Amino acid sequence: MSGQPQTDELVDGSLLTCEELVALVTDYFDGAMTESERFRFDAHLDLCNGCRNHLEQVKSAVSVLHRLGDDDLPTETRERLLLAFRTWKRTGK
């Protein structure tokens, strides 16, 4: 099983290497690519399961990070902030 494009696919020399693709992943996700870069990126992905796996790994990492953002404020902190609001309302400071 090969994760790399076969040699005969590299006919015009314009396909990205895996290393080049990996360096462009964030641009790819952010849609910050020219049409031709995107074309070369997709063309490589079609041929390379290693790079497809890498892309999915980065997505997984981002979703783990996203879950860190789901935590609520600790209840005691919330209570103290509410008290601070009431003090401000009463005294202006």
Place this chain on the structure above:
Amino acid sequence: MSSDVLPTREFEQELIARLRTGDENAFIELMDRYGASLFRLALLYVHDSGAAEDVVQETWLGVFQGIDRFAGRSSLKTWLFTILSNRAKRRGERDNRTRAFSTFDTPEGFDEGDLDRFFPPGTEDAGHWKSIPDDWSLLPEERLASDELRAVVDQAMTTLPGTQREVITLRDIEGWASEDVRNALGITETNQRVLLHRARTKVRRAIEEYMAQ
């Protein structure tokens, strides 16, 4: 403060108008929307959760006091972050306990990134994988959702240089759009993307190392 629960600008304006009149429910609504996020963001700059809570409290105080000056030109989220980060940085400096990887003293430095995962130039397979990345979709779902993995990612975050940590926290944990991050941190789009890329590279790698155990 995830992007999928972003309030509309009109809704924010309404909350601010109510907050101006001292409406406690408006404050509760804002606190439940932004409080947890402000608390996490404070921890980018101060050492412990006690200090972070102080900073969040000072931030709200700054909001109450400055609310008549808030013109609504920036989004409320960006405005809150500006107040918070100013206070948090000041607190961090005052405590003289800013983390070793704080924005102020950790240089970006040379970043090897994923270089070691590919055959080097001059070899027959230059630029191709030394070993094919695993397919994580084959893993049991609970592995990627485990508290243990969360701790691994948390730990990896603490090793990032401050600017990378700021960007990845705002983009991936808080779910901000790239434009908002750029404005809040005063960096260019390209710089932001480079920092995000480096940070995600390290987090992905930390997960990979954990999965290999």
